[in-house]
Amino acid sequence: MLEIKNLHAEIAGKTIIDGLTLTVRSGEVAAIMGPNGSGKSTLSYVISGRPGYEVTGGEVWLNGQNLLDLPAHERAAKGLFLAFQYPLEIPGVTTMTFLKAALNSQRKLRGEAELSTPDFMKKVRAAAATLGVKDDMLRRALNVGFSGGEKKRLEILQMVLLEPAFGILDETDSGLDIDALRIVSQGVNSLRSKERGFLVITHYQRLLDHIVPDTVHVMAKGRIVKTGGPELAHELERNGYRDYVAAAE
């Protein structure tokens, strides 16, 4: 369960998250929708511990653990996963090397044995097959020269491999064609379980046709201004955010 309580955060003295409270239960898929500049991506970065954001108030708990006390890599080891809106290219580091370093580093932090190379390869190949990630991509430098769709598929591959307790998808639909959107969504849906929660950040209702949320939250001016069921996404698609933004002023 992810619990965000009265969170305040700023960048360079500018308030971006302004008293945000949100609970996502285990097994729940919550969608956050909102206009540009409402603080959606900032929220994902603050939860995952990106440097440069100052939390000025509030708490973020994941399954009883206060995340804000931990550096980013320990939050990951506690089961938090952020699928980046813009996955980074890492020249000179093959995808395989990166995945193995990530997986084994998390296992080590949790006091688990590291996976042997053959076991690791088996796990990666199985995950890659379901997401249509070719062997060639695994041997290339991470995300270098990958298309937008390939990068997003690789984000989901990492999530499948790392089996997090909680996944945040930051505009995973941006830059995806319809086929890629379907593959990515299937990957996410395959991970849905009653132990695992998701926060799906998106501009558009399109993604939510594929990853059907349990709850939909509207974010404006750094806080949640409306909460509803999946039908709320359809309403936003028709009427836009204008009324909610105006109400948040």
Add this chain to the structure above:
Amino acid sequence: MTAVAARPSVTRQLNEAEQALVDQFAALAPAPMRQVQELRETSLARFASNGLAHRRIEAWHYTDLRSAQSHTFAPAQRPNAQSLDQIKSRLAALASNPLASNPLASNPFGSLRLVVVDGFFSPELSAQTLPSGVTLTTLSQALTQGHPRLAHILSGSALGESDTMLNLNAALCADGVILEVAAGAQIEPALELIFVTSDAAPKSVQTRSAVFVGQGAKIRLFEHHLSEGQVQSQRNQAVLLDLASAAHVEHVLMCAQGHAQSNDVMSVLANLHEGSELSMLGLMQGAGLRRRQTFVRLNGAHARFHARGVVLLNRKDHCDATFVVEHVAPDCESREFFNWIVDEEATGVFQGKVSVARAAQKTDGRMKSRGILLGETAAMFNKPELEIFADDVACGHGATCGELDADQLFYAQARGIPLPEAEAMLLAGFAGEIFDELSDETLREVLMDDVRAWLAQRGQG
């Protein structure tokens, strides 16, 4: 009518360190052959007019050797039996070090080692037999008994003629290795030149080596400069590479960290004839002051020169990689790609000067230097230069310098990788890009092991 005496041209007063070098020349036995002696005297006179390289010489602007060398050590002596025993045990110690990825230890390449100790070729530590098609002479033999190529070797193929350190080297070089590879010879094991200094007193070392590769011949040439240990030195060494037409040389430089107070100038003089190919790959660490200067002339059509290097610097080390590439023939290709990791208070210098003569149409030249600065006091100077007189060429250069990318670091951390490991991974990736195209997996792994060892030691510091 009053005659006004012309003022003699003012020659610079030599400082103590420079005078000591001139005195070293006076103490040398003159070369038996007049032509050779004259060559050495001319070289010394040129050195004396400029002195040690200093920042007012444009090519040495960022590497001020004169300031770094206020005193000159006595010239190194031929190592005695005790020194050789020490070197032997150092080589053995390397071999017993489980972390040693140093090819000296396990020698995974089955290379033929030619060891130069304190500037003198050591037959005792070197391969006893060489493959057919390879002839070995030493420079000291050539100086006393003559050698058909000696004048060529001392004049350095007319490359870097104005360089004051090369002039000094031509005047004072006492020994070195002269290898001649017969036309058409395809030499399978790598030929490995190992330069090592003994623990005897601080010393100045001047060597000149030469490798002549005959028409269509093919060799791999490794050049290793081992760590000096506790004793500082002033080294000024040159290697001449002469590639006949269609000759093919794969050169690998591995240069361990030198003493924090040592000065180390390494010059390479490469002359490439038609259709020949010289590919150089380097992994270098710093020293108090270190400069690797490579002079290349692409003398015949369709010659190719490729240099790729990784430089890892820490402490207050200074390391300079300078290329002077002359395209004088058409349809040639040159590449200089360097990645630098500069930590603590170290300074890196990359200079690349590519000149394209009018006749060198269709020249394809590219140069790139990329630096990552890890410390706030780390520094990097990049100075690429192009001088183009032909009108149909493709030449370009680029230089970047910055810190590790904070977004990339966060990305790795968000996947569970702690910051020090994330840094090491990104830095290894950055260095590894230079070795990506290597087809020899073993060599690639040896080089990457050294990079990782350097990164691991950084992590502990």
